[in-house]
Amino acid sequence: MFDWLASPEGWAALLTLSAMEIVLGIDNVVFISVLVAKLPxxxxxxxxxxxxxxxxxxRVGLLFALTAIMKLTYPVLTILGEELSWRDIILIVGGLFLLYKAVHEIHGEVSGDAHEDARAAAPRAFLAAVAQIAVIDLVFSIDSIVTAIGMADDLSIMIIAVMIAVAVMYLASGVVARFIAENPTTKVLALSFLMLIGVSLVAEGGGFHLPRGYIYSAMAFAAVVEAINVWSRRNGKKREATQMDENGSQSGPPA
Known part of the structure; x- marks a missing residue:
């Protein structure tokens, strides 16, 4: 099972697959970060x-059900001349759910209802967040594992790559979640990312492949711009605080 350890090709497959799984995990990280940002x-x-x-x-469970996973790629129905498999249907449903969730959350941010709902029903908000994370985890896991099966033949390589990717996701999600919680304006940007991801899932499920590289490049560019804006606002507040302190010290105590 671990014969690949003595093979350069095996290590190359592990590194390549790990990198691919980490990239595919970006969607998962953004969704989880957005959901947990409004919780205590x-x-x-x-x-x-x-x-x-x-x-x-x-992910690991699906890897041990490779036969069933491969069957998910077989066509099960035809709509408007387009053959759809169970994987396609799951991606379309998951993409539509992401679109609904992103639009609903953006509406809540604009109207202010999201903060009121979070304060009014914290226990239910926690359960709802966990349930929604589970649904999207399953959607992204199926997409991730189908990709893994196409890139590697050894089950142990796929399992190790998935574990590495989830470990990176764990480290990254904490940073992203804290950043969103500390900078509320970035939540709308993250929700916009989810809309983009939802569109890509629906398109891929419908047979139209959108290169993930373009999507992630756009997300990275927007994230860098927003990070610069956050940095600029913080520096502006520091300058204002410094000026107020200087003005206070110059005026001195009243006579």
Missing amino acids: AEQAERARRLGLGMALVF
């Missing part, structure tokens, strides 16, 4: 751990 700190950490734990369980 303790619940947010629990939800994040549960979500990533489920991501790992789903």
